Structure formats: C-alpha cells, structure tokens
Amino acid sequence: MFNIFKLAIRNLRRYKRRTILTSMLITLGVVAVLLFISVSGSFKAMMIGQVTDSMLGHLQIHKKGYLASIDSLPLDRNLKEKQVVRVQEFLDDSKEVAAYSRRIKLGAMFSNFKETTNIRLNAVNPTREMLTVPMLVERIIKGDKEGLLTKGEILVPELIAKGMKVKIGDTIVLVATNKDGSVNGQSFVVRGILEGISGPGGRDGIIHIDDAKSLLRIQDNEISEIAIRLNNIEDMAKVFSRIKAALGPIKNKLDKPVFEVHTWQKLSPFFNIARMIDLMTLFIKIMLVAIVLVSIMNVMIMAVFERINEIGTIAAIGTVPNKILALFVVEGFLLGLLGTLIGVVISLVTIAGMNVAQISFDFGRQKGLLLSPTIGAGDVVTVAFIVIAISVLASLQPAWKAARMDPITALRHV
Amino acid sequence: MSLVVAQKLEKTYIAGDIVVKAIQGVDFSVEPGSFVSFIGPSGSGKSTLLNMIGCLDPPTGGKLIVAGEDVSTMNRVQSAHFRGETIGFIFQDFNLIPVLTVAENIEYPLLMVQNQPQKKRQQRVHKLLQAVGMNDQADKFPSQISGGQKQRVAVARALVTNARLVLADEPTANLDSKTAHKIIGLMKNMRDEFGTTFIFSTHDPKVVENVEIIFTLEDGKLLQKSGGNHV
Numbered sequence: 310m311f312n313i314f315k316l317a318i319r320n321l322r323r324y325k326r327r328t329i330l331t332s333m334l335i336t337l338g339v340v341a342v343l344l345f346i347s348v349s350g351s352f353k354a355m356m357i358g359q360v361t362d363s364m365l366g367h368l369q370i371h372k373k374g375y376l377a378s379i380d381s382l383p384l385d386r387n388l389k390e391k392q393v394v395r396v397q398e399f400l401d402d403s404k405e406v407a408a409y410s411r412r413i414k415l416g417a418m419f420s421n422f423k424e425t426t427n428i429r430l431n432a433v434n435p436t437r438e439m440l441t442v443p444m445l446v447e448r449i450i451k452g453d454k455e456g457l458l459t460k461g462e463i464l465v466p467e468l469i470a471k472g473m474k475v476k477i478g479d480t481i482v483l484v485a486t487n488k489d490g491s492v493n494g495q496s497f498v499v500r501g502i503l504e505g506i507s508g509p510g511g512r513d514g515i516i517h518i519d520d521a522k523s524l525l526r527i528q529d530n531e532i533s534e535i536a537i538r539l540n541n542i543e544d545m546a547k548v549f550s551r552i553k554a555a556l557g558p559i560k561n562k563l564d565k566p567v568f569e570v571h572t573w574q575k576l577s578p579f580f581n582i583a584r585m586i587d588l589m590t591l592f593i594k595i596m597l598v599a600i601v602l603v604s605i606m607n608v609m610i611m612a613v614f615e616r617i618n619e620i621g622t623i624a625a626i627g628t629v630p631n632k633i634l635a636l637f638v639v640e641g642f643l644l645g646l647l648g649t650l651i652g653v654v655i656s657l658v659t660i661a662g663m664n665v666a667q668i669s670f671d672f673g674r675q676k677g678l679l680l681s682p683t684i685g686a687g688d689v690v691t692v693a694f695i696v697i698a699i700s701v702l703a704s705l706q707p708a709w710k711a712a713r714m715d716p717i718t719a720l721r722h723v
Numbered sequence: 724m725s726l727v728v729a730q731k732l733e734k735t736y737i738a739g740d741i742v743v744k745a746i747q748g749v750d751f752s753v754e755p756g757s758f759v760s761f762i763g764p765s766g767s768g769k770s771t772l773l774n775m776i777g778c779l780d781p782p783t784g785g786k787l788i789v790a791g792e793d794v795s796t797m798n799r800v801q802s803a804h805f806r807g808e809t810i811g812f813i814f815q816d817f818n819l820i821p822v823l824t825v826a827e828n829i830e831y832p833l834l835m836v837q838n839q840p841q842k843k844r845q846q847r848v849h850k851l852l853q854a855v856g857m858n859d860q861a862d863k864f865p866s867q868i869s870g871g872q873k874q875r876v877a878v879a880r881a882l883v884t885n886a887r888l889v890l891a892d893e894p895t896a897n898l899d900s901k902t903a904h905k906i907i908g909l910m911k912n913m914r915d916e917f918g919t920t921f922i923f924s925t926h927d928p929k930v931v932e933n934v935e936i937i938f939t940l941e942d943g944k945l946l947q948k949s950g951g952n953h954v
Contacts, residue, residue: 312834319822622818625779627807627836629800716779
C-alpha cells in the first residue's frame with residue numbers, strides 16, 4: 310500500500326505551503342540558469358558563427374611570425390608557393406576539412422579621385438572564399454551578392470564607403486607598395502558595400518586575389534594566410550593538433566619553424582567575451598547550487614525537528630537507521646525533482662516563446678541581431694542532475710541526524 | 724522457558740558528576756502469555772525497565788534475556804531488527820504516523836520493518852483490523868478518529884508482526900475511564916487470542932486491577948511481586 314516514496318510524498322503534502330515555497334525557489338533557480346544558458350549560449354554561438362563563418366574561418370595558417378606583426382600587414386612574411394603546396398597536400402587529405410581559402414592581406418591607399426584614405430584589404434579567390442566563410446555574402450549590405458566579386462571589382466567596407474561617399478558602380482583607385490618598395494596603382498569598380506563586424510579583418514575591403522597579385526607585382530603564388538573551414542567545429546582542437554604536428558617539424562634553412570597555426574579563438578577578441586559568458590554561467594550555476602543547498606537543507610532540518618517524536622516511534626518499532634535515513638533523503642530528492650521538473654518545463658516554454666516572439670538586439674555596431682535561444686538536452690540534463698544531486702546532498706545531514714537519533718530521547722520529545 | 728529473564732539488572736546514568744542509579748540489581752522473570760505490570764511512583768524506574776526490556780536502552784550491569792536473546796550485547800541495528808521481529812510497542816500518546824491511514828499504520832511494521840509480501844500484509848492487516856474492531860475506519864487518518872480508536876490501532880500495530888512481547892508504557896494515561904477499560908479488555912482478548920505477552924508500566928488502577936502479575940518498584944529496586952509466582 311505504501312513505500313518510502315509514498316511516505317515521503319505524503320510527508321511533503323503534509324506541509325504543502327513549505328513544499329510549494331521550496332519548490333518555487335528551486336524552480337526559479339533552474340529557470341534562471343536554463344534561460345541564461347540558452348540566451349547566452351545562442352548569443353555566443355551566433356557570434357562565434359559570425360566570426361568564423363563570415364571572416365576568420367575555424368583555423369588559419371601563416372608563416373611563422375606573421376600574426377605578431379599583423380597590424381602592419383607585412384608582405385615579407387608571406388608563405389611561398391612551395392610551402393603553400395605542402396599545406397594544401399595536408400589539407401586535401403584531411404576529411405575533417407570542408408574547405409580552405411588562400412588569402413593575401415595588404416594595406417593600400419583608397420582614392421575616389423577627390424580624397425584619399427588608407428584601407429586594409431583581403432584578397433581572395435571568390436569561389437573558395439565563399440566555401441570557407443559562407444556567411445561573408447550576408448555582409449554585403451548593398452550590391453550584387455552573386456559570386457561575391459570578379460576581377461577588377463572591390464567590396465568596400467561600410468565606414469569607408471560612407472566617409473569617401475562612394476556608391477555601387479563608382480570607380481576608385483587603390484595604390485599599394487609591394488615588398489620591394491615599389492608603388493603601383495590600379496582602378497576598381499565598387500561592386501558592393503560590406504557590413505563591418507567586430508574583430509580583426511571585420512572592416513577590411515575585399516578584392517580578387519589575382520588583382521592583389523598584379524597590384525603588388527607578385528610573380529609566384531605566395532599568400533599571406535590560409536583560412537580553413539571544418540565540417541564540424543567540435544573537431545577544431547583535434548584538427549588543430551594534427552596540423553601543428555604535421556607542420557611544426559618543418560624548418561627553414563635557419564632551422565626555424567616555417568608555419569604557425571591558430572584557431573579562431575587565438576585570432577578573435579570575441580573569444581574573451583565567450584570565456585566571460587562561460588564564467589558567468591559557472592557563477593549562475595554556483596548560485597543555483599547555493600539556493601538549492603540552503604533551501605533543501607533548511608526544509609529538511611525543519612522536517613526532522615518537527616518529526617522527532619515520529620522518528621522515535623518508527624525507530625522503536627524496529628525501523629533500521631538506514632531506512633530512516635532513506636525516508637528523509639527521498640523527501641529531499643523529491644523536492645529537488647519537483648522544482649527541477651517545473652523549472653525545466655517553464656524554461657522550455659519560455660525559450661519556445663522567445664523564439665516565436667523573434668526578439669532582436671544590437672551588439673556594438675551590429676543592429677537587429679535576432680535572438681534565437683536554444684538549449685541542448687545535455688545542458689538540461691546537467692542542470693537537472695546538479696539540482697537533484699545537491700538536493701540529495703543537502704538532505705543527507707538532517708537525514709543522518711534523524712537516523713542516528715536515540716529512540717528514547719526522540720520519544721520523550723514534545 | 725521464561726520470555727524475559729533479568730538477573731542483577733542495573734542501569735546507571737552518569738551526567739557529569741551526578742550518578743543516578745535508575746535500576747539497582749533487579750531480578751525477575753516473565754512467562755510467555757503473561758499479563759504483567761510494573762507499578763511504582765514516578766522515578767521508581769518503571770519506564771527505564773521497560774526501555775531495557777524493549778532493547779531501547781542497554782543495561783549497565785547484570786543480564787537481561789528477552790525471547791532467548793541476551794539483549795545487553797546488541798548494537799543499534801541488531802536491537803532494531805530484534806524489536807521489529809519480537810517486540811511490539813504501545814505508547815501513552817498512541818504515536819500513530821499522521822500521514823498514514825489506519826490500515827497503513829497497522830501495515831507499517833510489516834512493510835518497513837519486516838518486508839513482508841503484499842498478500843501476507845493484507846491478510847494480517849485485515850485480521851488485526853477486525854480483531855480491534857476498526858474495520859470500518861481502515862481508510863481514515865489518525866486525525867479523523869478518537870483517542871480510544873487511536874489506541875486500538877496502536878494495539879493492532881503492536882500485534883501485527885506476531886510479536887511475542889508487547890510493551891505498553893502508560894497505555895491508558897490519555898484515555899477516559901470507559902475507553903481505558905475497553906482498551907485493557909481488548910489487550911487481554913488479544914493476549915488470549917494470540918498468546919502474546921503484555922508488559923505494562925502504569926500508575927493507572929484500572930490497568931493494575933486487570934493485570935495478573937504486578938511488580939512493584941521503588942527507587943530502582945523491586946519491592947514485591949504479587950500474583951503468579953513469587954520473586
């Protein structure tokens with residue numbers, strides 16, 4: 310007719326108001342954590358996606374020392390054709406690599422025939438670039454997106470387009486100095502205006518790689534970097550290690566390493582924001598643990614204190630200490646379970662509601678970013694497990710006290 | 724063979740410098756199926772003696788054999804198992820579990836202490852409900868029944884495990900005279916029906932006039948035994 314669980318449920322129902330209040334507190338904590346994880350997680354995923362899929366790629370390979378002097382976009386630290394071939398051979402054989410794109414990064418003077426300003430440029434093969442950073446075309450806010458660009462065309466960053474008052478179809482001139490010090494100029498047609506995003510390269514203009522070669526008078530196929538896109542970003546650490554292991558031992562004539570490999574995390578300052586979000590999530594989880602610990606422990610201490618005489622009775626009639634311990638631990642477990650279940654349901658409904666409501670927000674210069682919170686089953690299970698485990702832990706001390714209680718003292722308690 | 728045998732039984736409490744000799748070298752025996760009471764003024768050691776027989780409090784000296792077992796050497800878990808198998812308790816305040824129905828209260832020792840199968844539990848509970856005349860109140864909670872009915876349920880709970888010995892500490896103290904008589908009559912009937920030994924500690928003359936053997940205690944010493952065999 311009844312067992313430990315049934316008895317525990319009856320005892321929880323005995324103190325309805327207290328049970329409801331404690332469960333509500335746990336529910337509140339679970340909802341706060343799950344909503345924070347889902348919102349911050351989707352924001353993080355969106356930003357990482359934007360950083361990697363529209364600009365950096367997941368991994369980049371440069372000549373050793375390039376990144377340290379990237380601010381000056383040095384042309385004397387380009388990868389030579391032979392070196393590029395070795396990297397390409399490795400990448401072509403890697404099944405985790407979805408695509409890669411060779412790039413020449415350069416600085417130039419941008420002239421609209423009235424005014425001149427400096428511009429940072431990323432010279433790419435449009436087909437390979439679109440495979441490597443597929444969201445790049447989404448950044449074209451004005452102009453034709455089809456095919457990205459062709460030779461003789463330029464995608465101008467939004468800020469420069471505004472400052473220099475250039476429009477789609479206008480002709481501009483780029484003047485650049487090559488690594489030998491000779492200056493060359495070339496005219497381009499403005500193909501599109503490119504939205505700027507946070508991070509390195511986020512405000513670079515884009516030209517065709519062949520145009521960069523002619524502008525810089527590069528004879529062979531030397532490049533500044535190779536950006537790599539993986540089939541699954543989860544494989545990044547594994548592929549990174551493999552590339553490092555494969556390219557690391559390659560030395561130049563001075564017995565120095567030729568290549569340097571970086572993940573997007575090393576390249577983008579957003580990684581620090583992502584880490585801060587992770588840290589905040591951890592703190593919120595610790596707060597949840599504290600809420601559950603204090604509320605369950607408080608309730609269970611009260612429960613034991615109020616039922617001392619009852620504990621004496623069941624102990625006197627032969628209930629062994631372990632079973633008395635189990636009775637109270639199960640009560641704590643059920644309180645945690647109840648709060649968690651309600652919290653998970655409320656969180657999932659709220660997340661679904663937020664997706665239906667299409668909430669947008671601004672981040673830096675980026676306007677109208679759509680918040681689409683999601684939560685993985687793993688996160689839900691982890692939070693639920695933490696809450697229930699802490700509920701059980703918090704019940705242990707009062708339950709232990711109840712189990713160790715002397716039956717005579719307990720029976721005399723009024 | 725005696726169900727309870729005490730030889731030079733002692734219980735001393737020490738609290739700091741204060742030493743209280745609650746029971747001082749008591750010898751007695753209780754035969755199976757007896758209806759026995761320990762009487763005496765407050766502080767005479769009645770409850771202490773009952774607690775020791777019930778394996779709730781170990782003796783500090785002498786020997787105490789209950790149902791053939793030397794209970795003075797048992798640890799906490801062993802004594803809990805022993806109580807669950809051999810001893811039933813009836814308390815002054817009834818001590819029913821408020822969240823369980825009458826039937827569930829009676830069933831509790833069979834399920835939570837003896838782990839009996841459901842069919843056997845149901846049969847025993849039904850039998851005891853009938854025996855104490857609480858069949859029609861089986862689904863009520865303790866808060867929905869009277870004091871006398873609560874004590875009937877407590878009697879049924881004490882007997883449901885086929886306990887060989889039932890210890891009742893002031894079982895009629897919280898009952899009116901008429902109900903107290905009924906409860907004593909019920910316990911006597913139970914003794915006759917199930918052959919269970921009942922040991923009381925009481926002040927209540929209603930209980931005293933109904934028991935067959937009376938042990939009188941004073942200052943932790945056994946003064947006399949009336950009825951049955953002499954000490």
